[in-house]
Amino acid sequence: MIESSLKQLAAALAAKQISAVELATEFLNRAEQYNGALNAFITLDKQKTLAEALAADQARANGPVGPLAGIPVAHKDIFCQEGWRTTCGSKMLGNFVSPYSAHVIEQCRAAGLVTLGRTNMDEFAMGSSNENSYFGAVKNPWDGAAVPGGSSGGSATAVAARLAPIATGTDTGGSIRQPASFCGITGIKPTYGVVSRFGMIAYASSLDQGGPMGKSAEDCALLLNVMAGFDARDATSLAREREDYARDLDRPLAGLRIGLPKEYFAEGLAQDVAAAIDAAIGEYKKLGATVVEISLPNTKLAIPSYYVIAPAEASSNLSRFDGVRYGHRAAQFEGLNGMYEQSRAEGFGWEVKRRILTGTYVLSHGYYDAYYLQAQKIRRLIANDFQAAFEQCDVIAGPVAPTTAWNLGEKSDDPVAMYLADIYTLGVNLAGLPAMSVPVGFGSTGRPVGLQLIGNYFSEARLLNAAHQFQLATDWHTRTPEL
Amino acid sequence: MKWEVVIGLEVHTQLTTQSKIFSGASTAFGAEPNTQTAVVDIALPGALPVMNKAAVEKAIQFGLAIGAKVNRRSVFARKNYFYPDLPKGYQISQFELPVVEGGAITINVDGVDKVINLTRAHLEEDAGKSVHEGLHDGTGIDLNRAGTPLLEIVSEPEMRSAAEAVAYAKALYSLVTWIGICDGNMQEGSFRCDVNVSVRPQGQAEFGTRREIKNLNSFKFIEQAIAAEVRYQIELIEDGGKVQQATVLFNPDTGETRAMRSKEDAHDYRYFPDPDLPPLVIGEDWIERVRSALPELPATMQTRFVGVYGIPAYDAVTLTASKALAAYYEATVAAGADAKLASNWIMGDISATLNREEKDISASPVSSEALAGLIKRVMDSTINNKTAKDVLRKMWDEGLAADAIIERDGLKQETDTGAIEAIVDAVLAANPKAIEEYRSGKEKALNALVGQVMKGSGGKANPAMALELLKKKVG
Amino acid sequence: MSLSLDDVKRIARLARIAVTDDELAASQTQLNRILTLIDEMRAVDTTGIAPMSHAQDMQLRLRDDAVTAADRRDAFQAVAPAVENGLYLVPRVIE
Incomplete structure (x- = not known):
């Protein structure tokens, strides 16, 4: 059962071969068994999960239900969920039981999906290794010495270790794609505005986007059908017709033009990753795709641009964590400012503080034009690069990250080294494009490699099609780690 | 400095x-x-x-x-x-x-x-x-x-x-x-x-x-x-x-x-x-859409008031202090009151009373129609200005129309020449000195006597008529 | 650009984050490394480029003026650190 696709699980549930309660119990037992070692979940609440599963079974008994009703889903602990502790990986929200639910959660609940638990993450989604969680680092299931990637490391690990059939994630600078790549699973970051940000705790509002993380492109398409949709409560949510992201899965790839940005294959890309990516491109050619070299000349500038814009927005977004209405309040302090300063010093971890301080600085008096405005102009240059590229190709392909997963602790003292590893993922967020990670093999140390596919705006169905066809022809996505 | x-x-x-x-x-x-x-x-x-x-x-x-x-x-x-x-x-x-x-x-x-x-x-x-x-x-x-x-x-x-x-x-x-x-x-x-x-x-x-x-x-x-x-x-x-x-x-x-x-x-x-x-x-x-739904603005209305009603600019500015006040003024004139008299009354007694009672014009117990009713009685000389002030106070307190109060309290101005003449004669007889002064060129001397005639009539005499009679008798 | 210890102190103060002296020195080093990384973009000629503050080129959607939120004070204040008489309680503020 744990290897089953969502389609298979849905069929089994529909045929009453298994109940939602039985399914949830099986995954809960696995999650409980392995969470000690992997630390993929911050919160597991058997009672709540089984109550939701029971409700799903009753709904099915009472009439027709949605295609994913009764299937367990692990939610990144960034989506507010009423009645569930929602920590965002932070001590600041260590005791925060949300009084309301995110749009994504509402949609999943309405579709009858069962909340399996709340997955670990880098604090406030800031990080690429999941070592920045107040609740401890997550382990990569392929190698206990490796990081799972971040910030959606808990979701990636949960799916890779088959503790959950599917999970939600968010991606601000690569936080779905990079952990998906490091853990050998499939994940998609949709076009900005496709998934509502309402109730999704903000890191960098103009970049944040929720998306599914699953065993396959097909599974991701099915969950994206649930997660996506217009929401009037998010002013950046796009009012578009509902679409079926699985509609093009079976389309042949003949004639697909794949663009390979030369900047993504330049110095800095590890050889083992390059080899796996090359092999995947070869597979695509076999499937009928044509390949063209393209250029994204401002790729390198994505790092400075992102590390101005994201911290700037974050410094403001995280000001609400002041210990007044919810969240951590220090026990000892003097006066109002003492309360603020002490509560925030205790409640936030160092990466979060660094980004708040960086953001505060770049927005502060006298530096705005030099930093923030300049970063926004470069953001435009980067978005323009992609548009020029899409005149030559339908999909851009390249690595998700320059290397496979690094070792726990390897970069934790060096934030800049960690930032540089985001080079291939940041541009997509700055431009607001959809992109995904597809497992395409393993590096020299046996750690997974992910291929990044980037599409133009609203081309999710095309990306998922490209990934699905690859997965029909290969079995990388079915490989599982030994636990 | x-x-x-x-x-x-x-x-x-x-x-x-x-x-x-x-x-x-x-x-x-x-x-x-x-x-x-x-x-x-x-x-x-x-x-x-x-x-x-x-x-x-x-x-x-x-x-x-x-x-x-x-x-x-x-x-x-x-x-x-x-x-x-x-x-x-x-x-x-x-x-x-x-x-x-x-x-x-x-x-x-x-x-x-x-x-x-x-x-x-x-x-x-x-x-x-x-x-x-x-x-x-x-x-x-x-x-x-x-x-x-x-x-x-x-x-x-x-x-x-x-x-x-x-x-x-x-x-x-x-x-x-x-x-x-x-x-x-x-x-x-x-x-x-x-x-x-x-x-x-x-x-x-x-x-x-x-x-x-x-x-x-x-x-x-x-x-x-x-x-x-x-x-x-x-x-x-x-x-x-x-x-x-x-x-x-x-x-x-x-x-x-x-x-x-x-x-x-x-x-x-x-x-x-x-x-x-x-x-x-x-x-x-x-x-x-917003422009076409916008009400007439104070400045535009002031210009119109000066042009249409012939009141001074100062009056127009005061009367357009609020939309309600301007509407009250226009309704008073529309009900037949003289435009300048209406302005005087609203800026004078009405505003003063409202201020004293800390009321807004919309809460005035005397409606624009009622005020026009009062002003019309001044215009047709039924009552004089001074009596009108008293009538307004009673209208305010009792909520009655001007005509009802004039009738009830017998405040109708005395326009019977004979009755006023008798009072004039009595006043002249008691003030020979004033007559002397008037005759020696002090025009104002008779004004004081008008006051006495008014007093003698219980406020009901028409002051203009009293002055005219005085002049005739002395002249 | 290089930040002095006083700069870091000022920024931390603006951000309302207490920083000990030890942390201050470490922060200074790390922030300066981050700024060096960021400084790479400052020399780029962006004359005539319109800044991009949103990922999508869209207009603000407007909502009709209607009261739709119910009173949920009890639920909201269940997670509050300190409440009295329905008010969120903070240390005394003197203006």
């Missing part, structure tokens, strides 16, 4: 919407603390703002009313600072691209018109309130007001006296209540003024360093606070000191201003465009 005072105003007007600017919580005043707060208003993690259309529409109305440019594209920005009544740690406001730019308002001080130019008007959210009473320790935060839509209206520093500043505030107040974008309830904080004050030696081109007096919610306080601030700044400079830029509060009890503590890093608000809110785009068609 002669000092020149330079004043600019930033006025926060609460817009009359049902719901908040970025949430569906109610804006009604006076509810139990924190019962009118949506997830956005208490800034729960993940909560997002959604813009209220009515607030935008009211900003457009204002822009059109002051002849300003309504920007077709404006941008919401975050103003970042920490304060417990500001739940997000930033206020959503507008910075580089406000919704309204430019425009002007004409004020009148001591009979002289002066045009005050406006810099801009922008939309923003109000903060919550701090409460100190009834708590064991500390300060309580009520976020019911947080997110109430505000239009912040910023003037150029073009006022040169407290009187001008007050006249500007009053003109602005009259306008925003006139077009109905603000309820004008100053006690509830619907119209709050921040006043920037600086002084400079007369003739100097550069401005002096300004201090900002925050949150004045009465015209009287504006006047007092400016006076106190000007005094402070001039004394400081004359004593060899330098004015430091500061945000100050006015204490009405002591009549003094003092610097606020919480605004130490106020100069670094780290404004940037709010990523949660795309640019506000206002189409031509929307602006035209």
Whole structure:
């Protein structure tokens, strides 16, 4: 059962071969068994999960239900969920039981999906290794010495270790794609505005986007059908017709033009990753795709641009964590400012503080034009690069990250080294494009490699099609780690 | 040294919407603390703002009313600072691209018109309130007001006296209540003024360093606070000191201003465009719709009053202090009252009584029709002016029509020549000295005698007729 | 650009984060490394490029003016650190 696709699980549930309660119990037992070692979940609440599963079974008994009703889903602990502790990986929200639910959660609940638990993450989604969680680092299931990637490391690990059939994630600078790549699973970051940000705790509002993380492109398409949709409560949510992201899965790839940005294959890309990516491109050619070299000349500038814009927005977004209405309040302090300063010093971890301080600085008096405005102009240059590229190709392909997963602790003292590893993922967020990670093999140390596919705006169905066809022809996505 | 005072105003007007600017919580005043707060208003993690259309529409109305440019594209920005009544740690406001730019308002001080130019008007959210009473320790935060839509209206520093500043505030107040974008309830904080004050030696081109007096919610306080601030700044400079830029509060009890503590890093608000809110785009068609629905504005109405009713400009300005007052005036004239008499009565006895009783014209017990009824009796000489004042008082108190009171109390003016003649004869007989004076060329001597005739008639004699008779008999 | 210890102190103060002296020195080093990384973009000629503050080129959607939020004070204040008489309680603020 744990290897089953969502389609298979849905069929089994529909045929009453298994109940939602039985399914949830099986995954809960696995999650409980392995969470000690992997630390993929911050919160597991058997009672709540089984109550939701029971409700799903009753709904099915009472009439027709949605295609994913009764299937367990692990939610990144960034989506507010009423009645569930929602920590965002932070001590600041260590005791925060949300009084309301995110749009994504509402949609999943309405579709009858069962909340399996709340997955670990880098604090406030800031990080690429999941070592920045107040609740401890997550382990990569392929190698206990490796990081799972971040910030959606808990979701990636949960799916890779088959503790959950599917999970939600968010991606601000690569936080779905990079952990998906490091853990050998499939994940998609949709076009900005496709998934509502309402109730999704903000890191960098103009970049944040929720998306599914699953065993396959097909599974991701099915969950994206649930997660996506217009929401009037998010002013950046796009009012578009509902679409079926699985509609093009079976389309042949003949004639697909794949663009390979030369900047993504330049110095800095590890050889083992390059080899796996090359092999995947070869597979695509076999499937009928044509390949063209393209250029994204401002790729390198994505790092400075992102590390101005994201911290700037974050410094403001995280000001609400002041210990007044919810969240951590220090026990000892003097006066109002003492309360603020002490509560925030205790409640936030160092990466979060660094980004708040960086953001505060770049927005502060006298530096705005030099930093923030300049970063926004470069953001435009980067978005323009992609548009020029899409005149030559339908999909851009390249690595998700320059290397496979690094070792726990390897970069934790060096934030800049960690930032540089985001080079291939940041541009997509700055431009607001959809992109995904597809497992395409393993590096020299046996750690997974992910291929990044980037599409133009609203081309999710095309990306998922490209990934699905690859997965029909290969079995990388079915490989599982030994636990 | 002669000092020149330079004043600019930033006025926060609460817009009359049902719901908040970025949430569906109610804006009604006076509810139990924190019962009118949506997830956005208490800034729960993940909560997002959604813009209220009515607030935008009211900003457009204002822009059109002051002849300003309504920007077709404006941008919401975050103003970042920490304060417990500001739940997000930033206020959503507008910075580089406000919704309204430019425009002007004409004020009148001591009979002289002066045009005050406006810099801009922008939309923003109000903060919550701090409460100190009834708590064991500390300060309580009520976020019911947080997110109430505000239009912040910023003037150029073009006022040169407290009187001008007050006249500007009053003109602005009259306008925003006139077009109905603000309820004008100053006690509830619907119209709050921040006043920037600086002084400079007369003739100097550069401005002096300004201090900002925050949150004045009465015209009287504006006047007092400016006076106190000007005094402070001039004394400081004359004593060899330098004015430091500061945000100050006015204490009405002591009549003094003092610097606020919480605004130490106020100069670094780290404004940037709010990523949660795309640019506000206002189409031509929307602006035209608002323009065509706009009521006649005070200035236009004043011109019309002078032209149509032939009243002095001063009267026209006074009568258009509020839309209700102007409507009352027009209805009085429409009911048959002479335009100038109606103006005199409304600006005189009616306003005085309303002021004394702290009532608004809409609460006047004497309707415009009733007032016209009274004025008509003056016009047709049924009663004289003095009697009319008494009748009005009785109308006010008893709610009766003028005719009913005149009839009941027998106040009809005496126009029977014979009856008045008898009184005139008696008065002349008792005042031979006055007759002498009149005959020797002192015209005014007879005026005193008119008063005696009136007294003798119990106020009912027609004074003009009495004078005529006196002249005839003496002449 | 290089930040002095005083700069870091000022920024931490603006951000309302207490920083000990030891942390201050470490922060200074790391922030300066981050700024060096960021400084790479400052030399780029962006004359005539419009800044991009949103990922999508869209207009602000406007909502009708209607009261839609119910009173949920009890639920909201269940997670509050300190509440009295329905008010959020903070250390005494003196203006």
